Amino acid sequence: MLTIQDATLVRGNHTVFNALTLNLVEPRIGLIGDNGAGKSSLFRMACGLDTPRTGSVQVQGLAAHQVSSQRPGLVGMLFQNPDDQIIFPTVEEELALGLSPSGIPRRQAIARARSFLQERQLPDWAGRSIGALSQGQRQHVCWLALLIAAPELLLLDEPYASLDLPGQARLTRDVAQARQQVIVSTHALDHVRGFGRVIWLDQGAVRADGPGASVCAAYQADVAERAAAQSRSIH
Numbered sequence: 001m002l003t004i005q006d007a008t009l010v011r012g013n014h015t016v017f018n019a020l021t022l023n024l025v026e027p028r029i030g031l032i033g034d035n036g037a038g039k040s041s042l043f044r045m046a047c048g049l050d051t052p053r054t055g056s057v058q059v060q061g062l063a064a065h066q067v068s069s070q071r072p073g074l075v076g077m078l079f080q081n082p083d084d085q086i087i088f089p090t091v092e093e094e095l096a097l098g099l100s101p102s103g104i105p106r107r108q109a110i111a112r113a114r115s116f117l118q119e120r121q122l123p124d125w126a127g128r129s130i131g132a133l134s135q136g137q138r139q140h141v142c143w144l145a146l147l148i149a150a151p152e153l154l155l156l157d158e159p160y161a162s163l164d165l166p167g168q169a170r171l172t173r174d175v176a177q178a179r180q181q182v183i184v185s186t187h188a189l190d191h192v193r194g195f196g197r198v199i200w201l202d203q204g205a206v207r208a209d210g211p212g213a214s215v216c217a218a219y220q221a222d223v224a225e226r227a228a229a230q231s232r233s234i235h
């Protein structure tokens, strides 16, 4: 569904990807790698926020930068930082925003958001001010906004980072139940180890690509080796 072909992406004066090619069709895909490896950058290209200097990024055959104007319900991204995603001051308004591409009137969208929160046993969250929520609660709101918007491709950028253990379990269950394609970047490897496909990005290049169990094991072995080499050089 997501096709990246020979994409070279430059951010600032840094070349993040140099002719990256990936064909991402599996229903669940994990994205792992060190800080700065390019996970968020890949997502930014996939949802059209960044456009490669050369090459192409397409979702269902449509150029990623045209998705938001031509098919706004196609791709949704959970930002690594919830404050980059949230626009409205209250939870119900933020959730209602996700329904706007479907064209339903605002009042109905707010009503849908309220009943959705009720179904999720969070009725008192509807009128809450986003500014008065904790970091993990804001991340939770971002996930709820994506769930209610129900785009066909879900990009989750470190969605577990601020969630408490019940929140992580809830998100894992939601991801397992989602009917859409889901791509998850994470440093918490247990959340993607069971996926059929995991991609290990290393300085903007694909270092390994295959079943979650083997790619996560290879990454962990490499991390352990680097840590050992570092401690040898210190002592």
Ligand SMILES: Nc1ncnc2c1ncn2[C@@H]1O[C@H](COP(=O)(O)OP(=O)(O)OP(=O)(O)O)[C@@H](O)[C@H]1O
Pocket: 011, 012, 013, 014, 016, 033, 034, 035, 036, 037, 038, 039, 040, 041, 042, 080
């Ligand atoms: N706004 C920016 N301007 C210039 N370079 C950037 C910018 N954001 C990120 N980069 C660079 O792009 C590269 C990839 O960053 P990216 O944020 O995609 O990494 P990541 O894998 O998501 O890391 P993390 O695990 O820390 O979230 C890094 O070398 C980073 O320094």
Ligand SMILES: [Mg+2]
Pocket: 039, 040, 041, 080, 157
């Ligand atoms: Mg990132």
